[in-house]
Amino acid sequence: MRYISTRGQAPVLSFEQAMLTGLASDGGLYVPETIPTLSADEIAGLAGKSYEEAAFIVMRPFIGDTFTDAEFKEIIAKAYAGFKHDARAPLVQLGPNHFLLELFHGPTLAFKDFAMQLIGQLFQAALSRSGKRVTIVGATSGDTGSAAIEAFKGLSNVDVFILFPHGRVSDVQRRQMTTPPEANVHALAVEGDFDDCQAALKEMFADIAFRDHVKLAAVNSINWARVLAQVVYYFTSAVSLGAPHREVSFTVPTGNFGDIFAGYIAKRMGLPIKDLVIATNQNDILHRTMVTGAYTKEGVTPSISPSMDIQVSSNFERALFDVYDREGAAIAQLMTELKSGEFKISQGAMDRLRDTFASGRASEDETSATISAMQARTGEVLCPHTAVAVKVAEEHLSDVPMVSLATAHPAKFPAAVEAACGIHPALPVHMADLFERDERFTVVANDLDGLKSLIKERLA
């Protein structure tokens, strides 16, 4: 299995190289050269298997010879051992033909744990056999950072620097990132928004001298391994609802487009997905793009679903690559245009995007009203990101089962949840003392050179 860049100018890599490289040297994102498929019989065969067994079958074709089957099975087993639910990703029913896929039973209470716990194990296995060390720099709007810190804290061959927007994550999210005492963890509160953090990260990758000096690695969803791990729960949930013998639809609360892109990969692999619905909050650049055909930056307004307060949605580039017939030069051109604030998508590419993705948005009031209504109707307390998905999903219900992805535990966003439905969701036992732990973080200006100097100083 070989990996190529969406901008067509970077070296072709193996799975291990793509995983450890993160962003391609031409600024693009790595994708598999070809997408492997599973037959209907193979998909049907996932029924009754454990999450770990299904994960092995779904991901194995993508990893080439990076790990033996025995090694990969052990990596998967370790990755999901700490999850608090035997099913790992259980489904609950919200109403006729509407299901909720609970992805928040991992250690940091968000769907990021599915990929990050796996990547932690993959990195450890690859680095310990090569004897190398890496510096992970991650950009987060709240959840990626805490999941990355949880997966990499205390490891001797990794330093992890997390850039988060100062004052724009929930108190729980911030404390998850700032309270781990391990010396290899560096939480940096950037005076800017998530897009500033992500732009700084990409600039660091573009600076080859810096990249080589610190041995930069990425664990954001620009890293293909992140997306791959998330493909698995589309299969497990769809199979438990009758796939491949019947179609299933998904609605995904979307920011950086990694999670829904994983659904797209599942569909390309042969999973009979009918609709893949992009659900955005008031920062609705993706929904507007689907409606107008123009990707136009308008600035970000903080919302009660802060992890989705994003306007440069990294993984959308991977989808564009496919609908532009995998022409790297066309994607490089669009990304150059985006520097001036907008690019327009060709009619042919838009038609293909609309064939695959539907979209919708939820305002702040609609998000709160959905939390309140669902709690009253079903007893299920939703986090605000999940509520965005549920609200948009309700506009797309049909006779095909709809799965809304529940991407975080409500206790990560207690203020918004309590304001909406009057219930203060409690943190689980393993985090019950979170607000008594000491915090440790550095506030930094939104200044690339300053950030790079700080990282080099800390490493020295």
Ligand SMILES: Cc1ncc(COP(=O)(O)O)c(C=O)c1O
């Ligand atoms: C709780 C939550 N929901 C949804 C999203 C959006 O996911 P993606 O960025 O993969 O589109 C995020 C951030 O990634 C998140 O943290």
Ligand SMILES: N[C@@H](CCOP(=O)(O)O)C(=O)O
């Ligand atoms: N919502 C994310 C933003 C970063 O997304 P990623 O999937 O690229 O890591 C977050 O919680 O940090």
